[in-house]
Amino acid sequence: MTTYSVAVIPGDGIGNEVVPEAQRVLEAVARSGGFSFDWTHYDWSCERFARTGAMMPADGLAQIRDKDAIFLGAVGFPGVPDHVSLWGLLIPIRRGFHQYVNLRPVKLLAGVESPLKGREPGSIDFYVVRENNEGEYSSIGGRLYDGLDDELVMQQSIFTRRGCDRVMRYAFELAKGRKKHVTSATKSNGISHTMPYWDERFAAISTEYPGFTTDQFHIDILTAHFVRNPDWFDVIVASNLFGDILSDLGPAVVGSIGIAPGGNINPEKEYPSMFEPVHGSAPDIAGKGVANPIGQIWSGAMMLRHLGEEAAAAAIESAIEEVLARRDSLTRDLGGKAGTRELTDAIIGALPSSLARAPAA
Amino acid sequence: MTTYSVAVIPGDGIGNEVVPEAQRVLEAVARSGGFSFDWTHYDWSCERFARTGAMMPADGLAQIRDKDAIFLGAVGFPGVPDHVSLWGLLIPIRRGFHQYVNLRPVKLLAGVESPLKGREPGSIDFYVVRENNEGEYSSIGGRLYDGLDDELVMQQSIFTRRGCDRVMRYAFELAKGRKKHVTSATKSNGISHTMPYWDERFAAISTEYPGFTTDQFHIDILTAHFVRNPDWFDVIVASNLFGDILSDLGPAVVGSIGIAPGGNINPEKEYPSMFEPVHGSAPDIAGKGVANPIGQIWSGAMMLRHLGEEAAAAAIESAIEEVLARRDSLTRDLGGKAGTRELTDAIIGALPSSLARAPAA
Ligand SMILES: CC(C)[C@H](C(=O)O)[C@@H](O)C(=O)O
Ligand SMILES: CC(C)[C@H](C(=O)O)[C@@H](O)C(=O)O
Numbered sequence: 001m002t003t004y005s006v007a008v009i010p011g012d013g014i015g016n017e018v019v020p021e022a023q024r025v026l027e028a029v030a031r032s033g034g035f036s037f038d039w040t041h042y043d044w045s046c047e048r049f050a051r052t053g054a055m056m057p058a059d060g061l062a063q064i065r066d067k068d069a070i071f072l073g074a075v076g077f078p079g080v081p082d083h084v085s086l087w088g089l090l091i092p093i094r095r096g097f098h099q100y101v102n103l104r105p106v107k108l109l110a111g112v113e114s115p116l117k118g119r120e121p122g123s124i125d126f127y128v129v130r131e132n133n134e135g136e137y138s139s140i141g142g143r144l145y146d147g148l149d150d151e152l153v154m155q156q157s158i159f160t161r162r163g164c165d166r167v168m169r170y171a172f173e174l175a176k177g178r179k180k181h182v183t184s185a186t187k188s189n190g191i192s193h194t195m196p197y198w199d200e201r202f203a204a205i206s207t208e209y210p211g212f213t214t215d216q217f218h219i220d221i222l223t224a225h226f227v228r229n230p231d232w233f234d235v236i237v238a239s240n241l242f243g244d245i246l247s248d249l250g251p252a253v254v255g256s257i258g259i260a261p262g263g264n265i266n267p268e269k270e271y272p273s274m275f276e277p278v279h280g281s282a283p284d285i286a287g288k289g290v291a292n293p294i295g296q297i298w299s300g301a302m303m304l305r306h307l308g309e310e311a312a313a314a315a316i317e318s319a320i321e322e323v324l325a326r327r328d329s330l331t332r333d334l335g336g337k338a339g340t341r342e343l344t345d346a347i348i349g350a351l352p353s354s355l356a357r358a359p360a361a
Numbered sequence: 362m363t364t365y366s367v368a369v370i371p372g373d374g375i376g377n378e379v380v381p382e383a384q385r386v387l388e389a390v391a392r393s394g395g396f397s398f399d400w401t402h403y404d405w406s407c408e409r410f411a412r413t414g415a416m417m418p419a420d421g422l423a424q425i426r427d428k429d430a431i432f433l434g435a436v437g438f439p440g441v442p443d444h445v446s447l448w449g450l451l452i453p454i455r456r457g458f459h460q461y462v463n464l465r466p467v468k469l470l471a472g473v474e475s476p477l478k479g480r481e482p483g484s485i486d487f488y489v490v491r492e493n494n495e496g497e498y499s500s501i502g503g504r505l506y507d508g509l510d511d512e513l514v515m516q517q518s519i520f521t522r523r524g525c526d527r528v529m530r531y532a533f534e535l536a537k538g539r540k541k542h543v544t545s546a547t548k549s550n551g552i553s554h555t556m557p558y559w560d561e562r563f564a565a566i567s568t569e570y571p572g573f574t575t576d577q578f579h580i581d582i583l584t585a586h587f588v589r590n591p592d593w594f595d596v597i598v599a600s601n602l603f604g605d606i607l608s609d610l611g612p613a614v615v616g617s618i619g620i621a622p623g624g625n626i627n628p629e630k631e632y633p634s635m636f637e638p639v640h641g642s643a644p645d646i647a648g649k650g651v652a653n654p655i656g657q658i659w660s661g662a663m664m665l666r667h668l669g670e671e672a673a674a675a676a677i678e679s680a681i682e683e684v685l686a687r688r689d690s691l692t693r694d695l696g697g698k699a700g701t702r703e704l705t706d707a708i709i710g711a712l713p714s715s716l717a718r719a720p721a722a
Binding site: 081082083086087114115116117136137138139141142143148149150151152153154155156157158159160161162187188189190191192193194195196197219220221223224225227228240241244245247248249251252253257 | 442443447475476478499500502503511513514516518520521549551552555557558580581582587601605609610618
């Protein structure tokens with residue numbers, strides 16, 4: 001029997017509530033799927049930062065280097081600026097483990113209210129593939145004339161050929177099993193070095209995929225199309241910053257921002273990949289047992305797919321879709337009355353019987 | 362009688378159709394408003410670029426330096442890359458004339474179909490104040506290892522204290538006559554030099570405006586709020602890139618991207634300001650007499666307001682709102698059957714009688 005060893009980092013706030021619930025779902029599919037998990041917990045968090053001055057130990061990456069995957073809740077804590085959690089945890093893991101793809105599905109599901117008029121479930125269904133290691137998220141820059149009227153700050157964006165090509169190829173590979181349509185987010189009319197280069201690499205990589213259709217939009221009008229024409233897209237590839245924007249706007253457009261999953265992926269599997277929901281640690285509702293666990297559970301499904309357990313991943317996703325459509329076990333944020341645990345139980349109950357049995361509480 | 366001398370640059374495509382129509386409306390309000398226009402035409406355009414190799418003559422800025430305003434249609438032409446029109450015309454004018462504010466109203470109007478569910482006319486009403494001179498739109502950067510596998514490109518963003526402070530003060534001054542609420546668009550958790558500096562200046566400028574409420578959102582979640590909570594905003598101040606994104610997404614959210622106006626403003630009036638609609642040159646429908654002139658006419662109203670002709674500006678805006686709500690003279694893009702000229706005539710007809718009479722064709 002295959003055993004996956006997974007680093008579990010619940011993080012802060014509701015992360016501590018939704019991660020154990022998602023683990024119950026994962027255990028349920030594992031049992032009937034013929035594989036198992038070996039979970040190791042880590043208390044890395046803003047809460048830990050407040051206590052010890054560091055989000056994770058100095059040898060943190062080495063501690064989890066050999067895991068098959070990382071299952072992250074959410075980090076964020078009142079009083080700890082979020083650049084601390086980013087630069088002290090997320091970015092070191094994303095970069096240290098070459099998780100150069102940030103993948104987020106955007107799908108309009110039955111039972112989830114989209115803010116857009118007249119869109120049918122299934123009519124919006126695409127992936128945002130975000131470059132996750134370089135680009136606009138750089139620590140290079142500085143300040144001149146500190147404190148004076150002439151003060152100015154500079155910041156470098158850096159795009160490498162290797163960095164562009166690999167994320168673009170990932171997008172094309174993903175589109176291969178879909179509509180073979182890849183859209184590039186650019187801004188080469190305004191950003192005059194990095195973005196024309198991005199376009200150049202997109203054109204080059206496109207030639208490796210004959211039979212695919214491609215297009216590109218400047219980021220300004222692309223965000224407008226997310227609202228006006230979200231049905232145009234299949235796979236969108238974008239730089240770190242543009243992908244960050246599109247992978248929040250996309251879920252907002254389909255009404256799923258509270259339940260959307262995400263993966264930080266090292267496609268070569270030379271390093272562990274990390275799966276985390278889009279939502280944050282929601283300190284305002286933490287500890288009340290009302291947090292929606294779907295984003296975490298769905299992230300678990302993405303983790304299974306990455307590990308090669310496609311049937312188990314698909315089973316979880318169908319169960320989520322079924323429970324959402326049924327609408328009888330939803331949490332408050334979705335207009336229901338259920339708690340975190342009841343919604344999880346409903347999802348476990350909706351798993352196909354040949355794959356899953358609910359584990360004892 | 363005051364005479365305003367205005368540089369008219371119709372540009373390309375439908376710019377050549379909507380600019381003369383907007384001039385008719387402006388002439389109509391001028392007549393009863395007790396002022397007049399002295400128009401000078403310039404053929405600066407991508408079409409000129411294709412013919413002569415330059416968007417405008419070398420001494421272009423000097424030619425229009427002493428005008429009271431610039432009235433621009435749209436630039437863009439199949440085959441001419443849009444960085445040419447930007448760096449050959451828009452950016453030299455925006456920077457050369459210190460038009461450091463790009464101002465775009467976002468307003469849900471009766472008669473205009475928003476893609477969002479359940480929003481009433483008037484319930485979305487805010488301004489995007491975009492920094493228009495510096496920031497991410499910089500020409501500084503370059504390439505290393507050209508053509509090799511290790512190839513990389515770099516791009517500098519530059520934010521000055523003067524540049525931040527002046528656009529932020531403009532936003533607060535604008536909010537003074539409104540709800541006194543200013544929102545800052547940031548990304549200080551990911552972009553580690555320029556954006557924390559932007560936050561620092563926003564905090565500093567905020568202290569100059571006691572009694573105002575302020576908030577700030579990272580650009581990713583801010584775009585999500587445009588879709589989920591567009592009624593939260595009054596005045597939003599943003600960097601060049603973020604403002605570019607928000608001022609396309611905003612009009613898309615209220616369904617007005619085809620009719621939204623914009624101003625490139627030098628608030629001190631030391632240099633001429635430039636007014637142009639958000640829409641492009643639309644080569645596909647150019648020459649057919651079907652283009653919607655409202656964006657251009659509304660930009661004309663913004664120009665009048667900048668020139669100090671508030672009553673005339675408000676008269677045009679009311680006339681636009683009335684004709685939109687009536688829905689009997691709309692162009693195809695708004696679901697009607699009227700041509701450019703008929704829609705313009707309807708707006709002229711809707712001007713308050715004490716201000717306007719339609720000029721002979
Ligand atoms: C044409 C383009 C470069 C321009 C910009 O990004 O400034 C446009 O999008 C705008 O908003 O005026
Ligand atoms: C927390 C924040 C810095 C982070 C990012 O911008 O990468 C988040 O928005 C995300 O998308 O994972």
